[in-house]
Amino acid sequence: MENPYLTGNQGPADVETTAYDLEITGALPHELDGRYLRIGPNAIGDMDPVHYHPFMASGMVHGLRLRDGQAQWYRNRWVRVPSVSGQLGEVPVLGATTAAHDTANTHVIRHAGKLMAVSEAGALPVVLDEQLATVSYNDFEGKLPHGYAAHSKRDPNTGELFAVTYSAAENGGQLVVVGADGAVTGVERIEIDDKPMIHDTALTANHVVIYDLPVTFNPDAAKLGFYPYVWQQGRRSRIGLMPRYGTNADIRWFEIEPCFVYHTANAYEDGDRVVLEAFRHERVFDSAWWKPLEVAPALWRWTFDLKAGTVHSEQIDDLAGEFPRIDERRIGAEHRYSYGVALHHGEVGNLAGRGIAKHDRVAKTTQVHDFGPSRFAGEAVFIPRANDSAEDDGWLMSLVHDGERDRTDLVVLDAGTLSAEPVAVVHLPVRVPAGFHGEWFPTQD
Template sequence: MTLAPVENPYLAGNHAPVDVETTSYDLAVTGALPPELDGRYLRIGPNAIGTQDAVRYHPFAGAGMVHGIRLRDGVAQWYRNRWVRTPRTAQALGEEQVLGATTALHDTANTHVIRHDGKLMAVSEAGALPVVLDEQLATVSYNDFEGKLPRGYAAHSKRDPVTGELFAVTYSSAETGGQLVVVGADGAVSSVERIELDDRPMIHDTALTANHVVIYDLPVTFSMDIAMRGSFPYGWEDGRRARIGLMPRRGTNADIRWFEIDPCYVYHTANAYEDGDRVVLEAFRHERVFDTMKWRPLETAPVLWRWTFDLGTGRVHSGQIDDVAGEFPRIDERLIGGRHRYSYGVALHADDIGNLGGHGIVKYDRDSGSSQVHDFGSGRYAGEAVFVPRGLDSAEDDGWLLTLVHDGERDRTDLVVLDAGTLSAEPVAVVHLPVRVPAGFHGDWFPTLG
């Protein structure tokens, strides 16, 4: 009997990798790019190299590729894409290694691009070190923060908009528990505090308030059985408790207040803030993930959810905020840790579930309780939308949303600039890229320094 070949959805369609690094100048633009946009839009995601085992390949473990578009003076000056040359990727490309040996558990760098203390870094989680990139997206070095990160960093961190400090909850599949790592505005690690946990949960994100750091302890954990089969080693654990911890910014493990919640999973936080003796957390809630389909990051439609933790009574109240399914939340990052009004996400139809993108961008208004969707139309799929304020003192939604949109008919990708205030049907500008950018994870807008 001949078995039918396995079709892995993350090796096909717009999830399929591209096999060429491209540099292109003077990109075509429809509309008018705002002259205030002076910097680079960068986005990272998995981009497998060579033939992959369709049964075992998982996008969370794919080789990372960074995509960048340089905007200045109303012109799209260039697009380029570059693999992050971790040792494993350099070997697969047949190149000499750029990076040296490391004590980190693995060398994946495919989840987010951040900049801190002037260093541009590609980051991942579960025991991976940040990789420093130069202005042209070439791989430069590992950054272990002067030996303070022997087990790696985190996929997501939160920067205090006032102090410039960077807060992250790190973990490794090699050991139980995690750590709260605080990096000062000067790029030096100022504190590392141990977080005691029963086993090895997957902690993808965190949240920051004026006085607390949010810690997720949810039922997606490391599984040796799955790891021995050569697959992505995390899975849903039925019966495991779900809880969210509030750790004082300068506290220890003993100071964490834990709140039991209904079983679920959270990849991404929109924001958290304090309201008197209460802490309010908003994030996209998944009923479960990595359960019936081990290779799919999404199994059910995630919805924007609010948990309110009462520090006085120890009780938690929670509920769904809106009916529009979504993921990849972002806010105006000048408001991280404070009360926000607007958040943005990728809007998901039922047939978007399982994809690393959706049919549109949704804007949630927490004051009015309403939402608005910019739909890109049939065959067009958007990734995470990044908010860029018009100026340092502009209003919360006075600015633009930048997102990459794949056009299935042309099999090309555009950088689309939307007016965040109106989310009108007509984009402010569309930068036409010469290639397809595979569906990916996260990125940001990096204004020109100096």
């Protein structure tokens, strides 16, 4: 069997690289002072193509330091979980963990001064230093017995971090609330009668969104060494609204048509209604255990009427896409724009796409910046021009692989115009494999 996640640009990088004073086409805005980091799966050692899956792979973080209109450095580093240290023949950096597994490959976040590589399903966050070296696990002073989440949502007003965690070690999940100071302020059980995969969440002014969908832990698959979360035909699909500081008894569940959601664009409240926008997959991990994308996903909206107890669902765009992002100053509030990866039709198994799409919720339009043949873009991160600038007044950053050169560029686009000509292109000396999620971290005073 040829595993699609071990070949081409989805195949792993085999060395760690450090490069300085990178070549730039165009002009990097001087306002961009910080680091762009992107993490993803990167197998190390000999992989069995029959069983390898990127969701279970070792993590590698890639970073660029931008300042004064220059790209000062690029570096990539494996996250030194114990299995990686062993493969590299190094003395382990990290100590023992009671978490279910040691993968850290999905996202990079910074909270209360700590930069962390995070994953889900029982993995603990791994603290990284400014040079992307592995420092320690972070179990939030013992408050994370079953690990953390791939995606958390930070309230832009209070600085609190909300996450829904889950693990194969127990049914259901937990709502974990972390204060702006990095201390856990609440851990509430979410009672579900089996073990669904809960990849993301959403936050509104008063609620946290809980996904209970038909991808669940399969012990038989786990025993055979396959990725253990699979589509369960006939299982219910529902979305729960849980008060931010509520309990399991306070969750209001709404039944929806069978589907799966990896990534939420945003959620917000409109009077007695809650509006949720996310990319909806008709099914995943169904025809084959290794297929995280089977049918081209599209952007959908669910509107929950809290008074009537009903939910209305609608597809709001025909464009195949994934990896939605918004201006994170709008998390939990009504947004106008979201940005996603425009996928190639027929290539829904790829972790990258043909371009970046800008969805305008008010005008009901979609604009696509197409990077052209043989070029594939990853998730785009929005960076506002200034703290008080408009919702699309800023830049989008994405790593774009050039298949002809087999090299990767960091492309900076004008988010307002999404014009054909990028603002700047930083040329990396290496290929960055297709990966998961990135973030912009401005220089801290």
